[in-house]
Amino acid sequence: MERELLLLGLLRQHRMHGYELSGVLGGALASCVDLKKPTAYFLLDKMAANGWARVKETREGNRPPRKTYTITTEGETEFQRLLRANLAEFDAPKAASDVAIAFMDALPPSEVITLLQDRRAILLAHLERAQSAPQHSEGLQLLIDHQTYLLQSELSWLDSVITRLRGTRKATVKSHTKQLKEK
Amino acid sequence: MERELLLLGLLRQHRMHGYELSGVLGGALASCVDLKKPTAYFLLDKMAANGWARVKETREGNRPPRKTYTITTEGETEFQRLLRANLAEFDAPKAASDVAIAFMDALPPSEVITLLQDRRAILLAHLERAQSAPQHSEGLQLLIDHQTYLLQSELSWLDSVITRLRGTRKATVKSHTKQLKEK
DNA sequence: TTTTCCATGTAACTCGTTACATGATTTC
DNA sequence: GAAATCATGTAACGAGTTACATGGAAAA
Numbered sequence A, B: 001m002e003r004e005l006l007l008l009g010l011l012r013q014h015r016m017h018g019y020e021l022s023g024v025l026g027g028a029l030a031s032c033v034d035l036k037k038p039t040a041y042f043l044l045d046k047m048a049a050n051g052w053a054r055v056k057e058t059r060e061g062n063r064p065p066r067k068t069y070t071i072t073t074e075g076e077t078e079f080q081r082l083l084r085a086n087l088a089e090f091d092a093p094k095a096a097s098d099v100a101i102a103f104m105d106a107l108p109p110s111e112v113i114t115l116l117q118d119r120r121a122i123l124l125a126h127l128e129r130a131q132s133a134p135q136h137s138e139g140l141q142l143l144i145d146h147q148t149y150l151l152q153s154e155l156s157w158l159d160s161v162i163t164r165l166r167g168t169r170k171a172t173v174k175s176h177t178k179q180l181k182e183k
Numbered sequence C: 001t002t003t004t005c006c007a008t009g010t011a012a013c014t015c016g017t018t019a020c021a022t023g024a025t026t027t028c
Numbered sequence D: 001g002a003a004a005t006c007a008t009g010t011a012a013c014g015a016g017t018t019a020c021a022t023g024g025a026a027a028a
Helices: A002-013 A018-026 A037-049 A073-088 A096-102 A109-131 A138-182 B002-013 B018-026 B037-049 B073-088 B096-102 B109-131 B138-182
Strands: A053-058 A066-071 B053-058 B066-071
Touching (some): A002 A018, A002 A037, A002 A066, A002 A073, A002 B096, A018 A037, A018 A066, A037 A066, A066 A073, A073 B096, A073 B109, A096 B073, A096 B138, A138 B096, B002 B037, B002 B066, B002 B073, B037 B053, B066 B073, B109 B138
Antiparallel strands (some): B053 B066
16 A cells, blocks of 8 residues: 555656666665565556556667656545555554564573674664665655664664673673573 | 564463464564464464474363463474574564655645644554553563654654644645645 | 353465566676 | 666465354353
C-alpha cells in the first residue's frame, strides 16, 4: 500500500520510466524504503491497468525503448486517498534484529561487546549513507531526515547498551565462569 | 531467522507448549515482535524435526493434550549460533508508514495536522501498551524497554513535525488556496 | 445455553524477493 | 573483446498471514 503511494507520489512530481524510478529507489531512498526492481515494474504495470497512470513508449536515440508513466486524474485521486490513509495510520516499527538483545546474557559479556561493535559498524555505515544522500525535493528530504534521526536514536541506544555491558563486564565475568563450570 | 532465535530463547528459559508460547507472544511481547499462532506452531514442528527440541505430549486433567517442547543440546548450539549472528547484524528499521510524510505538502496543512493527530493517538496507545506490560525476565524486559525508547523517539519526532506544521499553517494556507484556484 | 477459553493444526492466499532471460550499446 | 549500463520483464520460490476446521471444558 505504501509502495503504491510512493510510486504515485514520485510520478506526481514528474513522469518517469521504470528504470529511472528503480534508480531513484536504489539510490538515496534505499536507506528509507526498499522496493526492488521487479516489484517496481510489476506495480507500474498494475497502476497502468488500474488507470492510475498512462503509459507511453518512447525512444531516445538508439537506446532501448522506455515505458514512460504519467499519473492520471484517477491516479491523483487514489494518491490522495492513500496519502490520507497513510498519514493517519501508524504501524509500530518492529525491530526484528533486537531479539538477540533479549538473550545476550547467554554469552560472555566480552564477546557480546565484540559482536555489538560489528553491529554498530553496520549501523554507522547506514547512517553515513543516509546523511551523504544528495539533496532531494523537500518531502523526500524529510523522509531521509527522519531515517537519519531514527538511526541516530538507535545508535545512542546501542552505545548505552555497550557502555552498560562494559561496566558489568568485570563484575559478571566471574559469575559467568561459574555458570560454565556448573554445567 | 530471528523467529527461531526467539522461540529457542524462550524454550531455553523453560519448556513450553505451543499455546502457552503463543500466549506470551500475543501478550507483552506483542509490541516488539509479531509471530502469529500458526507460524509459531509451524516453527515448533520444524524445530522438533531439526532436532532442536524434544516433544512430549502431556495432559493435565481432562484438558486437551499439550505438546510440550524442550530445547535439546543441538538446539542450544543452534541458539548460540543464531544469537551470535543476530547480535552482529543490523537491519535498518524501514519505517514504511513514513512515505506519507514525504508527500504531506499535497494536502492543506490543517488537514494534515488532523490526520497526524490520529496517527499520534495510535502511537500513544502502542507506547502505553508497551509501558504497562507486566514484568518479565531481564532480557525480555530490555527488549520491551528498547521498544518503548523507540516509540518515544518516534513520538517526539512526530510532535516536532506537527509543531512545525502549526507554525507554517497560517503562512501557507494562502499559497495553498492559490494553488487550488490555479487548478 | 451460548460464549469464551484451551489446544492443535491445515489450506489457500498474498506479497515480495531472487534468480534468470533478453538484447542492444557504451565504456574500458 | 569484455564488462558494465540501459531497459524490460518472467518464473519460481519463500515466508508469513488469514481464514477455516475441530472438539472438549469452563464460565457467563
